[in-house]
Amino acid sequence: MKFTLRQLQVFLATAHHENISKAAESLSMSQSAASGALKELEALYDLKFFERAGKRLKLNELGRQFWPRAEALLAQARELEADLLSHRDLGRLNVGATLTI
Numbered sequence: 001m002k003f004t005l006r007q008l009q010v011f012l013a014t015a016h017h018e019n020i021s022k023a024a025e026s027l028s029m030s031q032s033a034a035s036g037a038l039k040e041l042e043a044l045y046d047l048k049f050f051e052r053a054g055k056r057l058k059l060n061e062l063g064r065q066f067w068p069r070a071e072a073l074l075a076q077a078r079e080l081e082a083d084l085l086s087h088r089d090l091g092r093l094n095v096g097a098t099l100t101i
Contacts, residue, residue: 007041
């Protein structure tokens with residue numbers, strides 16, 4: 001996997017705010033770090049998710065198709081993190097043993 005969850009967070013925040021500075025602020029990161037993460041994500045796959053018009057970033061068709069999948073993946077990651085932090089049951093573990101040596 002080449003992309004990071006942080007890159008997906010930046011993508012979603014940018015899609016929501018339509019501005020990289022506001023997206024960076026909402027994620028508590030610098031504007032340059034957010035811009036770099038978004039550029040890196042697009043460069044990894046040679047894609048563009050946004051139409052750039054001045055400081056506004058509008059999702060293009062590819063970005064609109066990518067948005068729900070990125071959101072779903074981040075939701076699963078948050079759920080997994082919550083389970084790990086609360087030490088909840090993450091699944092069944094079957095243990096086998098034998099009485100012979």
